[in-house]
Amino acid sequence: MICHGQWMPVLMMVAVHFGFATVNVFLKKIIDKGLNHLVIVAYRQSISVVFLAPIVYFRERKNRPKLTIHILCQLFFSALIGLTLTQYFLLRGLEYTSATFLCAFLNTVPVITFLLALPFGLEKVNVNGLAGKVKVLGTVVCVGGAVLLTLYKGKLIPNPHLQATNYNVTSHAKMMISSKKTERWIIGSIFLIVGCTTWSSWFLMQARIGKRFPCQYSSTTIISFFGAIQSAILSLIIERNLPGWVLKGKLESIGVIYCGMVGSGLCYVGMSWCVKKRGPVFTSAFSPLTQIVVAIFDFSVLRERIYLGSALGSILVIIGMYILLWGKSKEIEEFDQLKQGQAAQQDERCDAVSHVIPITSNLTSS
Secondary structure, eight states, rough: OOHHHHHHHHHHHHHHHHHHHHHHHHHHHHTTOOOOOHHHHHHHHHHHHHHHHHHHHHHHHOOOOOOOOOHHHHHHHHIIIIIIIHHHHHHHHHHHHHHHHHHHHTTHHHHHHHHHHTTTTSSSOTSSSSSHHHHHHHHHHHHHHEEEEHOOOSSOOOOGGGGHHHHHHHHOOOOOOOTHHHHHHHHHHHHHHHHHHHHHHHHHHHHHHHHHHHHHHHOOOOOOOHHHHHHHHHHHHHHHOOGGSSSHHHHHHHHHHHHHIIIIIIIIHHHHHHHHHHHHHHTTTTTTHHHHHHHHHHTTTOOOBHHHHHHHHHHHHHHHHHHHHHHHHHHHHHHHHHHHHHHHHHHHHHHHHHHHHHHHHHHOOO
């Protein structure tokens, strides 16, 4: 049972990011068809509400705490930060850059979360202890992998499915070196940095909300409801294109439904549960897994190009992730040992008092 409890958050986060990876594959196909990004976000959140509402009713209607105005306000801002603004900035960054660049930036989420958690006291680092040093080392290695993914391209890994697309590669390379493309790349990088920062902030907000309202399904449903309204309003303000809301073809319909059920429903429930169980840094540390799975899909299914820099950077990211997780586990062990030591000392004091009281009473009675 102990091993099961320790490994369940790990398995949950692996499943969550596998779900995110498959969602990204669907999104790539849908966006290639021309569907607006913000429309996708609004549909995702709406479908998430419809999918999770029956689960909420049957699983949490009896043991759900009272939903106060204060909690609703927290959930509203959680949706604004973690869903609406995060997806808006990330999609704008994706518009100016590329999917690979987006995934590389998402690998900075554990570091940003770790840095944001320090001033709020949600994470502590004892640089003199082993656990603190390991956490710092894992963070540095993870960032190093993300930098390598971004800056080092390297040689093309051979893929037999790409022999007929050399002309497109050359054309794309010429576009990338143009000054206009470089300017767009910088603008996109700024959007991605802001998006990763807002997502990291969501982990910290969810950690506090989970203590007051520890119902993952209800919390995710309410957040998705607020996110759907916010995304719809934002899309209507920015785009003002009502015909763009019409889904055309089976791919768009199936893709949007799957993204809503899995990407905006079950995955956010899993992340909220892991935040409550193991903390925000532990949960965000699994973010690099999405890129690993997406790279596998890109290479084998979508037949995209993968370069040596991407492979080496992914290896560094996964190593840094496990170093950070090991540091977190050591920190939990040290904390548990400290609690056991304090409990033992308290028991010894109680035993001493229990021995003193009868002796004193006997002397008094005599």
